Amino acid sequence: MRVYNTLKRQVEEFKPLSDNTVKIYTCGPTVYHYVHIGNLRTFIFEDFLEKALNFLGYRVIRVMNITDVGHLTSDSDEGDDKMELGANREGKNVWDIAEFYINAFKKDMDELNCKIPDLLPRATDHIKEMIELIRVLEEKGYTYRTSDGIYYDTSKFADYHKLMGKANMDGIKEGARIEFNKEKKNPTDFALWKFSPTDVKRQMEWDSPWGKGFPGWHIECSAMSMKYLGETLDIHCGGIDHIQVHHTNEIAQSEAATGKNFANYWMHAEFLVLQNNEKMSKSADNFLTLSVIKDKGFLPVEYRYFCALAHYRKQLEFSFSGLESAKNGYRHLKNSVEEIVEKADPSKIQAVNTENIYYKNFVAALSNDLNIPSALSILWDAIRDKNLSYEERLSLVSEFDRVLSFDLIKKTEESISDEIYELVRKRDNFKKNKDYKNADEIRDIIKQKGYIVEDTPKGTKVKKI
Ligand code: AMP
Ligand code: ZN
Secondary structure (H helix, E strand, C coil): CEEEECCCCEEEECCCCECCEEEEEECCCECCCCCCHHHHHHHHHHHHHHHHHHHCCCEEEEEECEECCCCECCCCCCCCEHHHHHHHHHCCCHHHHHHHHHHHHHHHHHHCCCCCCCECCEHHHHHHHHHHHHHHHHHCCCEEEECCEEEECHHHCCCCCCCCCHHHHHHHHHHHHHCCCCCCCCCCCEEEEEECCCCCCCCCCECCCCCCEEECHHHHHHHHHHHHHCCCEEEEEEEHHHHHHHHHHHHHHHHHHHCCCCEEEEEEECCEEEHHHEECCCCCCCCCCHHHHHHCCCCHHHHHHHHHCCCCCCCEECCHHHHHHHHHHHHHHHHHHHHHHHHCCHHHCECCCCCCHHHHHHHHHHHECCCHHHHHHHHHHHHHCCCCCHHHHHHHHHHHHHHHCCCCCCCCCCCCCHHHHHHHHHHHHHHHCCCHHHHHHHHHHHHHCCEEEEEECCEEEEEEC
């Protein structure tokens, strides 16, 4: 697979650290409100990525944090904590707010057919790990104290600009000067630990070696990713808004603490914008949620389809008329697949033929920097190809939908499960590599599960015993 690595500013060959296991960290939602459809665009991109990697034969371990403390309204460590603000807005306890919006987020993910990541650690459950990491940074001389917290001295980290590039770094300095906290040594310095204010009582605060307070936003991702994925991970994802501050700071603090590369590949989704290039943001009044979309008569999966029409590195403009076109496209696709399902003879359905040109093109599209729009058009081409039998088309659709997750085939009790198809695919790969011992072992496992595989000139066939 080739992916665009923000760190190198180029598309490059993806190589995981160990064999075929890929460790991914994805920045999750700040749970002071519903997630908006811009956040969901990024989460859908990450879901496509995870499933594409699975499709290409990798095992993925994915962590997504839940930010339930420390994310302030301004990126320059000023302003209110968004969580406390959310609690005040709704007149509720901050912990209840977090619980409520975590559940709402999981429901959205579920409705969009996004797999919930393997681990969803909450920042407030990892205060100890964050304090420990700050202590290491302090010992190594990267921190200093101001009247409102413990700060990271970015001038001590030589490669501070490496994710955003030098050109952008100059812009950042200029911009940051406007709201430059005078106690900071450098405009880009950021808070690792903030002291609780003396005039108002915070609902969330903890004791620390430096005084009562709460962690900065960036330290949570470093602490949690290192706890669950080790000091170096394979891929770190998020939206492009995180490149200049959040991810740059994650790199600075993690690499200063460990002396190792924090993440080998950084993949960023472009923004979903409203018409006139307006940015969508939870704190402004213009944010659209999945509920709004459903209330207007769209299915969540139609929003997923809408997102699949644009490459993740292209800005995507949202409009209800655009969503309407996506809905029509989706319903047409669904009807075409239903017709194929009706006409296909279940007893003749075969495991997908990996030598099939559509299959190969689909793999190539995924491998080409996760080109989902191209993968989708290959699905369409396969569906329309009258030279393929209905059974062949059905197995391609079923296979491709493992990545696309458009609910294209309603599962019946009779149909062959994804698990069996996955085993058949693995066996085919072993056979291709002339590893007949492993291929035969998998054939036996399939048999134990009640199916037999036959090798035919048209590919592998699988039948219920
Ligand atoms: P937040 O809750 O603000 O930390 O955002 C959660 C994720 O959504 C992050 O990866 C952000 O980069 C991403 N994100 C925020 N706004 C947008 C947007 N308008 N379009 C796409 N992704 C976004
Ligand atoms: Zn993060």
